[in-house]
Amino acid sequence: MAGSHHLQQEVPRLQQKLFFVFIFAVVCASLYFFLSGFCDSSLMDTAKYLRQTSKLLPLTQLFQRKNATVEKTVTDFGLSTSSLIRSPGVPGAHIDNVGKDWAATRRLPQAIIIGVKKGGTRALLEFLRLHPDIRALGSEPHFFDRHYSRGLNWYRTVNLSGRTALLMLRSMMPRALEGQVVLEKTPRYFVTAESPGRIHTMSKEVKLIVVVRDPVTRAISDYTQIVSKTPGVPTFETLTFRNGTESELEVDTLWSPISIGLYALHLERWLAYFPLEQIHFVHGERLVSDPAGEVGRVQEFLGLQKIITDKHFYFNKTKGFPCLKKPEGSSKPHCLGQTKGRPHANIHPQVIHRLHQFYQPHNLRFYQMTGQDFGW
Ligand code: A3P
Numbered sequence: 001m002a003g004s005h006h007l008q009q010e011v012p013r014l015q016q017k018l019f020f021v022f023i024f025a026v027v028c029a030s031l032y033f034f035l036s037g038f039c040d041s042s043l044m045d046t047a048k049y050l051r052q053t054s055k056l057l058p059l060t061q062l063f064q065r066k067n068a069t070v071e072k073t074v075t076d077f078g079l080s081t082s083s084l085i086r087s088p089g090v091p092g093a094h095i096d097n098v099g100k101d102w103a104a105t106r107r108l109p110q111a112i113i114i115g116v117k118k119g120g121t122r123a124l125l126e127f128l129r130l131h132p133d134i135r136a137l138g139s140e141p142h143f144f145d146r147h148y149s150r151g152l153n154w155y156r157t158v159n160l161s162g163r164t165a166l167l168m169l170r171s172m173m174p175r176a177l178e179g180q181v182v183l184e185k186t187p188r189y190f191v192t193a194e195s196p197g198r199i200h201t202m203s204k205e206v207k208l209i210v211v212v213r214d215p216v217t218r219a220i221s222d223y224t225q226i227v228s229k230t231p232g233v234p235t236f237e238t239l240t241f242r243n244g245t246e247s248e249l250e251v252d253t254l255w256s257p258i259s260i261g262l263y264a265l266h267l268e269r270w271l272a273y274f275p276l277e278q279i280h281f282v283h284g285e286r287l288v289s290d291p292a293g294e295v296g297r298v299q300e301f302l303g304l305q306k307i308i309t310d311k312h313f314y315f316n317k318t319k320g321f322p323c324l325k326k327p328e329g330s331s332k333p334h335c336l337g338q339t340k341g342r343p344h345a346n347i348h349p350q351v352i353h354r355l356h357q358f359y360q361p362h363n364l365r366f367y368q369m370t371g372q373d374f375g376w
Contacts, residue, residue: 108203113125113210116213117190118213120211127312130328131299144186144192154172156173207280212281215260216376218260218284267369276369316335356376
């Protein structure tokens with residue numbers, strides 16, 4: 001009797017102890033993830049990566065496996081390993097880097113796609129990801145426009161934005177080897193007044209890429225997106241023109257679908273910080289009609305070997321756009337999602353004509369500034 005009574009007293013105590021041990025373990029694990037995210041430095045990166053990988057495979061096997069992965073990517077796209085010999089500015093860097101993943105670190109970007117919204121920025125990023133010497137961030141970090149006060153270390157290592165914010169910490173910049181180009185895209189940078197100065201403070205050498213497209217089509221594309229997110233918004237015409245009597249329609253340059261297309265105006269701010277040679281303009285229309293040609297010029301601009309070619313693309317008749325035969329990390333053909341390349345809102349031809357007239361002097365100025373005629 002006394003024994004069972006004693007046992008009845010002990011069980012709750014044991015349960016209580018187990019509960020505290022469990023809570024302690026959870027707190028420790030959370031702290032570990034929290035600190036490993038925030039204190040991410042080059043040294044810690046390397047050490048952590050070594051610790052993780054050595055648990056899984058002996059180093060020699062790991063190197064063999066990584067070599068095999070690189071080989072697979074290469075043969076998947078009909079390339080020979082010899083075509084990978086050169087890396088940006090470092091002849092032979094790619095071959096030298098094979099099997100040196102432990103040396104990969106998180107770095108600030110060497111190249112940024114700064115704009116323009118609805119120009120074809122997602123397509124360009126997805127295409128560039130095929131290059132073995134490009135390490136691109138998939139999401140838009142919005143560091144230089146929205147999160148600048150968080151500091152460069154946050155930008156390099158930690159991503160607190162989006163749905164994951166309260167749940168876990170995600171890495172921001174991907175790990176990259178020496179010679180690889182770290183790339184991010186945030187189209188809003190192009191039109192944010194503070195971005196040029198802030199990016200210049202981060203790096204004077206960073207390479208900037210802008211995908212431009214006929215500003216009229218771009219505005220309609222932008223409006224189509226607004227309607228898809230907020231049904232019931234006023235018509236395109238209503239939002240485009242102010243004080244509108246038919247004869248004296250004034251274009252509302254404060255409405256963002258219109259103002260984003262004033263490329264010359266925005267470019268002026270960038271040229272106050274960066275020389276023109278450091279900014280590459282991708283022709284948005286040609287990115288659709290000749291993706292390999294446009295991506296080829298970007299590879300050249302980034303100092304990379306032309307590895308992404310015609311072989312990587314096919315024209316998908318249903319979508320009406322070029323798609324990838326085999327995107328990064330997959331063996332299946334892949335087109336961009338439904339929000340990219342969707343049918344546009346119907347706009348009266350007169351409105352389109354009026355807008356073309358409006359943009360004409362701005363476009364001409366943009367052609368003069370860039371030394372390129374985009375033919376809009
Ligand atoms: P539309 O949806 O108006 O056609 P962004 O990624 O900068 O938001 O740009 C979206 C635009 O990318 C699309 O606008 C589409 O025209 C263009 N685009 C360029 N190449 C594309 C591709 N291969 N697939 C889908 N859209 C592409």
